[in-house]
Amino acid sequence: MENYSQNDSISKLVKCKFPLSHSPLVHCITNEITIESVANALLYINAKPVMVADIREFPELFEQIDSLFLNLGHISPEREIALLEAGKMASSMRIPFVIDLVGIVISKIRFDLSKELLDFKPTIVKGNISEMRTFCGLSSHGRGVDSASSDQSSNSVDELMNAMFEKAQNHPETTFIATGATDLIVSKNSRLELKNGVPELDRFTGTGDIVGALMTALVEHEHDGLVAGVAAISYLNICAENAIESTEGLADFRQETLNQLSLLINNEYWYESIRGALHA
Numbered sequence: 281m282e283n284y285s286q287n288d289s290i291s292k293l294v295k296c297k298f299p300l301s302h303s304p305l306v307h308c309i310t311n312e313i314t315i316e317s318v319a320n321a322l323l324y325i326n327a328k329p330v331m332v333a334d335i336r337e338f339p340e341l342f343e344q345i346d347s348l349f350l351n352l353g354h355i356s357p358e359r360e361i362a363l364l365e366a367g368k369m370a371s372s373m374r375i376p377f378v379i380d381l382v383g384i385v386i387s388k389i390r391f392d393l394s395k396e397l398l399d400f401k402p403t404i405v406k407g408n409i410s411e412m413r414t415f416c417g418l419s420s421h422g423r424g425v426d427s428a429s430s431d432q433s434s435n436s437v438d439e440l441m442n443a444m445f446e447k448a449q450n451h452p453e454t455t456f457i458a459t460g461a462t463d464l465i466v467s468k469n470s471r472l473e474l475k476n477g478v479p480e481l482d483r484f485t486g487t488g489d490i491v492g493a494l495m496t497a498l499v500e501h502e503h504d505g506l507v508a509g510v511a512a513i514s515y516l517n518i519c520a521e522n523a524i525e526s527t528e529g530l531a532d533f534r535q536e537t538l539n540q541l542s543l544l545i546n547n548e549y550w551y552e553s554i555r556g557a558l559h560a
């Protein structure tokens with residue numbers, strides 16, 4: 281395994297992702313708690329958000345969108361129907377889409393829904409480390425929508441990386457991503473760890489939703505979930521590293537992290553700050 285210093289091969293992967301060469305129209309079915317932050321985060325990186333949950337509009341809307349974000353954060357019977365219908369349509373129309381496993385540790389309803397959505401061959405399935413452990417059938421200490429520090433020990437992270445790699449062998453079209461102090465990005469042929477970010481990212485709500493939406497903006501028609509995942513996580517986490525330098529208090533930190541989403545683009549060499557390791 282390579283070390284966690286700035287890593288040339290990872291940097292080369294993501295170099296081309298920012299700034300976006302066009303403004304992709306990103307359809308989000310997401311939770312009401314963070315929906316405004318998610319929409320603005322997409323606008324700050326020059327993508328176009330559109331939040332639509334009424335399935336009657338899907339046939340026309342799906343002719344217009346470039347990618348789709350399906351977030352399980354606040355489900356209801358109607359939302360469940362919309363998530364499944366959207367996954368089915370994206371799959372049949374070959375529109376890249378991302379599933380965010382928010383709160384999957386809470387109930388069997390969310391767990392079963394995530395498995396149904398997996399059948400539609402998403403480009404990316406992501407969650408925090410505890411959520412991804414539940415999804416992979418491992419024990420998990422997650423509470424509500426947050427991950428547990430006990431799931432972040434190096435043994436637990438190694439165990440999760442192996443479980444995700446096994447999943448990827450059975451689902452070769454999908455990239456599996458677990459976020460936390462260490463982020464794991466796994467596809468059929470690749471395993472990566474990323475180490476940017478600051479612990480305060482776990483202290484305001486919506487960072488997971490935002491990073492999920494950012495990767496949705498970056499998936500392209502060749503459905504490259506791995507590169508989109510690495511670029512989105514690294515970009516947000518380096519924004520947060522910049523923000524922590526100049527702020528005090530969580531509300532200011534939140535504001536400045538979001539502000540940095542629109543500013544870091546101006547640094548042509550932002551990707552040189554990525555710390556990661558690529559497993560052979």
Ligand SMILES: Nc1ncnc2c1ncn2[C@@H]1O[C@H](COP(=O)(O)OP(=O)(O)OP(=O)(O)O)[C@@H](O)[C@H]1O
Binds near residue numbers: 409480482484487516
């Ligand atoms: N302790 C940490 N150190 C560094 N970066 C972190 C840490 N915890 C989370 N992050 C970063 O914050 C972002 C969100 O990850 P996190 O695992 O908190 O998502 P989540 O729990 O799904 O978020 P949400 O609060 O929206 O539910 C990711 O980019 C991740 O790399």
Ligand SMILES: Cc1ncsc1CCO
Binds near residue numbers: 354383488
């Ligand atoms: C707090 C919370 N509860 C359901 S979704 C959500 C936002 C974080 O994803």
Ligand SMILES: [Mg+2]
Binds near residue numbers: 425426427481483488
């Ligand atoms: Mg969190």
